[in-house]
Structure formats: C-alpha cells, structure tokens
Amino acid sequence: MHVEMLTVPDCPNGPVLRERLILALAGRTDVKLTEHVVDDQAEAERRGMHGSPTLLVDGHDPFAAPGTAASVSCRLYRGTDGRVGGAPSVAELRRVLGTPATGVANRAAGRSGQGRLAPIEGGLRAVQQAVLRSFATTGAPPGQAELEAAAEPFAVPAARVLAELATEDFLTLDDTGRIRAAYPFSATATEHVVQIADGPTVWSMCAIDALGIPVMLGADAVITSTDPVTGDPVRVEFTGGKTTWQPATAVVYYGTRPDTGPAAAVCCDYLSFFTDRATAEQATGQHADISGAVLDQTEAERLGADIFGPLLAAPAP
Structure with missing residues (x-):
C-alpha cells in the first residue's frame, strides 16, 4: 500500500496528519508513506490534491466526495462525531487504511491525535x-x-x-x-533520564517523550532507560541530528490501558524502551488489559519528533 501526504508549504495541519498516520500505521510493514509539498494549482491538479492536507491511498483520496475540485486551499475534515478539524481522526485513518484499532491511537502521547501544542x-x-x-x-x-x-x-x-x-x-x-x-x-523521578547537552538532566514521562526532547530543543542529548523485563540498560544518543541506540536491537512499546483520563494515568507507564522486540512482546503478554504496538527505532523517533518538535518552534504570542 502506498500512502501519500500532500500539503502546501508550512501547512499547520500537516504535522497533525503525520502524527495521526504514524499512530494509525504503527506495526504495519506493508505501507510506504511519502510526503509531497505542493505550491501551485497545476501541481495540485496533477497529484489529485483536494486542499491541504490531502491523504492519498494508492492514488485515491478516500475523504473527497466525487467531483471535488483540486485545490491548494486549507482543507477541513468533519468527523463521525460532527466535529470539524484540520485532519481525519486516527480512528478514521485506521478505517480507510484497513488497520485494526489497538486502543493506543486513541490515547495520550498526542492527545488522541490532537497534538501537544496548546492553543494561543x-x-x-x-x-x-x-x-x-x-x-x-x-x-x-x-x-x-x-x-x-x-x-x-x-x-x-x-x-x-x-x-x-x-x-x-x-x-x-x-x-x-x-x-x-x-x-x-x-517534575519527579522516572525511569527515563535525559541529559541535555549544555543543559540540565531531566526526567521524561515516557519513552516517546524522551525521544521528543532533543528534537523539541534542537539540542544533543543522551537518553538512558531500563528494559522493564530484563533490567538491562537502553541508551539513545542524539548527536548532530543523528541517533545511536544501544543495544542496536532496542525498540519502544507504545501501549495503553482501556481507561479514561490523562496520558500520565493511562499510558505513560506503558510507553517504554526494551532491549529487543522479544522482551517487549513478553512484557505486554503479561498484561491482558494493555493494548498497543511495538515501534521500531525509526517509528519511535518520528513519533517523538512529530508530537514534541513543534512545541517551542512555534512563536509565543
């Protein structure tokens, strides 16, 4: 399956759609995701863009009504609950992508896909x-x-x-x-420690949050954590925009409990680093009430960057 994101330059809803796609596609290995920036009407018509952002699945826009004209204007989506937003919900993306719901995507790291950047x-x-x-x-x-x-x-x-x-x-x-x-x-100690280069040592709420800190700050950093199953250390070093994971087999499990409440209560304890996929699957198999997905290093880094990268880049009023 080929999934394409089409956005105009600096589209504010592009990162929102990207974050929701990452959650909707977590664990999928049969999908190629690409992104294209479209800056004129002719290209919009050629690519089949119906406003920004547009999602194409194998060349088809599943959210566009027949006869919708190509456009580079801002696009809005109406959810099944009647609410209007700048991108489809994770549940709606899972529906059109044929991905079974895991419960993870409807939770916390991205406020149910709404993002962590507060309104002005x-x-x-x-x-x-x-x-x-x-x-x-x-x-x-x-x-x-x-x-x-x-x-x-x-x-x-x-x-x-x-x-x-x-x-x-x-x-x-x-x-x-x-x-x-x-x-x-x-503000209190967790198992995820982030040493910011030329800055303080801080604690993060979970593994995804830890991976988002260096990107948010545009700084080098070293993340240290522990595999909950083996007790072995996991280390991720950000240097000059590149990352090094130790061990090289390390992964992140992105899980949640089927409860309502803030991310801190329902999923932060289940977003952890593991030394390999086997230990992640072993840990999750011990908790029947936890649903989620194992993310490889690229997926985990991208999710952290998409959620937290914009938080300080956006100018304060």
Whole structure:
C-alpha cells in the first residue's frame, strides 16, 4: 500500500496528519508513506490534491466526495462525531487504511491525535511554553512570578491557565495546584533520564517523550532507560541530528490501558524502551488489559519528533 501526504508549504495541519498516520500505521510493514509539498494549482491538479492536507491511498483520496475540485486551499475534515478539524481522526485513518484499532491511537502521547501544542487563545500557549522552557533550562517547573508574567498579557491569572492546560492534558497538577508534569517533562523521578547537552538532566514521562526532547530543543542529548523485563540498560544518543541506540536491537512499546483520563494515568507507564522486540512482546503478554504496538527505532523517533518538535518552534504570542 502506498500512502501519500500532500500539503502546501508550512501547512499547520500537516504535522497533525503525520502524527495521526504514524499512530494509525504503527506495526504495519506493508505501507510506504511519502510526503509531497505542493505550491501551485497545476501541481495540485496533477497529484489529485483536494486542499491541504490531502491523504492519498494508492492514488485515491478516500475523504473527497466525487467531483471535488483540486485545490491548494486549507482543507477541513468533519468527523463521525460532527466535529470539524484540520485532519481525519486516527480512528478514521485506521478505517480507510484497513488497520485494526489497538486502543493506543486513541490515547495520550498526542492527545488522541490532537497534538501537544496548546492553543494561543487565553494565554495557554504562552504559559505552556514558559513551563517547557523552564524545565529545559533548569530541570524544574517555573516559579509563580514567571508563570504570572507569561499569563499577564492575556489578563488572566496563571492558576486559571494552568487549570485549563491540565483539563486539556497539556500538563498535570498535584492537589495543591503545583506542576507535576508538562509533557514531555516530569517534575519527579522516572525511569527515563535525559541529559541535555549544555543543559540540565531531566526526567521524561515516557519513552516517546524522551525521544521528543532533543528534537523539541534542537539540542544533543543522551537518553538512558531500563528494559522493564530484563533490567538491562537502553541508551539513545542524539548527536548532530543523528541517533545511536544501544543495544542496536532496542525498540519502544507504545501501549495503553482501556481507561479514561490523562496520558500520565493511562499510558505513560506503558510507553517504554526494551532491549529487543522479544522482551517487549513478553512484557505486554503479561498484561491482558494493555493494548498497543511495538515501534521500531525509526517509528519511535518520528513519533517523538512529530508530537514534541513543534512545541517551542512555534512563536509565543
């Protein structure tokens, strides 16, 4: 099967569709995924692009009504629940791609495919980015004064913004309202340790979050973790845009429990590094209530980059 993504330059919904495709295609080995940037009407007509982003499956657009004209305009999709968005949902992608649902794609690392970049409105993105920058530079969440400074241009209290960010699962708070985690960072120790070059040592919420940190920061880093089955170490080194995995057979399992709630509660404990596919499958076989997929190194790196790469690249208002 050949799956193509067609987008105009700098399409804001391109990364959203890419992230959802990665989740929808996790574990598939029979699919070739390519991407093309289309910048004029003639090419849109030649390639069969019906707005940006367009998905083609073996040359056919499964979401376009018959007779839809080619276009380089922004495209919107209406889901089965009636909601309109910039890309099909993971469930809808699985349907047109013939991929069985695993439950993983409907969960957490990407907020059910909605992405982790908070909206600009109401100071959400400004405060989110202030939190992320603090973790990246100090290894800890920002103080109250820094949070208020980020929220002040929007004339809303920082506590209100934090509460909304928590409700939408961009971060988690403890019972006192203090930041416990801001994906990809954790304020408390986890098994996933990321040493940022020329920066602090931080903890990530899960394996995918760890892989997203160097890309988000545009920095070299060393990730160290442990195979939950064997106790053996797993190390991923980012240097100059290249990665080295030790052992070379290491993989990531992307799993979730069939519960509702934030990512921290339903899946972060099941997104782990393993020394090889056999240990990943052994671990998941011990938990009948966990569903998911084993991701190879390329799939895991790409998912981390797609989810977290844009978080600080987008300008704060």
